[in-house]
Amino acid sequence: MEEKKKTKRISGFWIARIIAILLLAGGLCMIIINSVNSEESPALIICGCFCIPIGFMVLIFSLLPAIQKGMIKLNKHIVEENKEDLQDLSTAQSEILSEGVKNLSKAATEGVQDAKDKKFCMYCGKQINNDSKFCSYCGKEQK
Numbered sequence: 174m175e176e177k178k179k180t181k182r183i184s185g186f187w188i189a190r191i192i193a194i195l196l197l198a199g200g201l202c203m204i205i206i207n208s209v210n211s212e213e214s215p216a217l218i219i220c221g222c223f224c225i226p227i228g229f230m231v232l233i234f235s236l237l238p239a240i241q242k243g244m245i246k247l248n249k250h251i252v253e254e255n256k257e258d259l260q261d262l263s264t265a266q267s268e269i270l271s272e273g274v275k276n277l278s279k280a281a282t283e284g285v286q287d288a289k290d291k292k293f294c295m296y297c298g299k300q301i302n303n304d305s306k307f308c309s310y311c312g313k314e315q316k
């Protein structure tokens with residue numbers, strides 16, 4: 174079932190390609206005939222000028238899957254070529270990341286430790302040591 178669908182799509186693109194080539198060739202022929210003929214015919218020029226861009230568009234559309242495939246192949250090739258560099262990069266990145274996480278958790282632990290050791294003055298509200306009996310800012314006794 175899926176195989177059938179695939180071949181149908183491919184043949185559709187092939188038809189588009191053939192139409193595009195016919196349009197391009199027809200447009201070119203019209204312009205060439207017009208330039209070879211002694212008397213000019215505007216209809217031929219107009220037809221030719223319409224056929225060529227339309228042919229181009231259809232051609233590009235019909236080549237899209239092939240272009241996509243090529244791009245994927247190219248990307249794969251680039252990744253394959255630079256595999257070692259990419260691995261180094263990802264290792265460096267994960268090292269930086271783990272270092273960052275380490276620092277962050279360290280800071281958090283220190284912060285918690287800091288908060289444990291400190292309290293706030295009952296009178297002025299400034300942060301003072303947990304075990305100090307008098308506030309180092311306003312000098313009032315802490316109960």
Ligand SMILES: [Zn+2]
Nearest residue numbers: 294297308311
């Ligand atoms: Zn105080």
